[in-house]
Amino acid sequence: MTDWNTIERIRRLENDVRELGFKFAKSKYSEWTDAHGTLCLIPLDEETVPVYSRDAEVFVGTLESLEYWLLGVQWARRYDGMLKLGSDKKRAKAEQNIRKEQLMQTLKTGKLVTGQEKND
Helix, strand or coil: CCCHHHHHHHHHHHHHHHHHCEEEECCCCCCHHHHHCCEEEEECCCCCCCCCCCCCCCEEECHHHHHHHHHHHHHHHHHHHHCCCCCHHHHHHHHHHHHHHHHHHHHHHCCCCCHHHHCC
């Protein structure tokens, strides 16, 4: 049975993952999912993390490995900020530019284009 600390841990992870623009899902492409209790992260919706296609599995692993992965992502963002290479404002602007490109491509072709599908 799951204890309260585990429930709180999962809630915290869900919030951290949502802030990055992802959600939990069951992996379609990993053989580890059932045997090892793994999960994956996919884009939250059509608007978030536009450089990924909608079924992209950005992370596959256990809750514990997800915690370590998130620490790495947070460290990388802080480090980029210290170097003035990236900020939330710059990231949002770059994502909006990608959404505009995808919209233009969709209007030109009449086919919905998201993420890596544009390059295929």
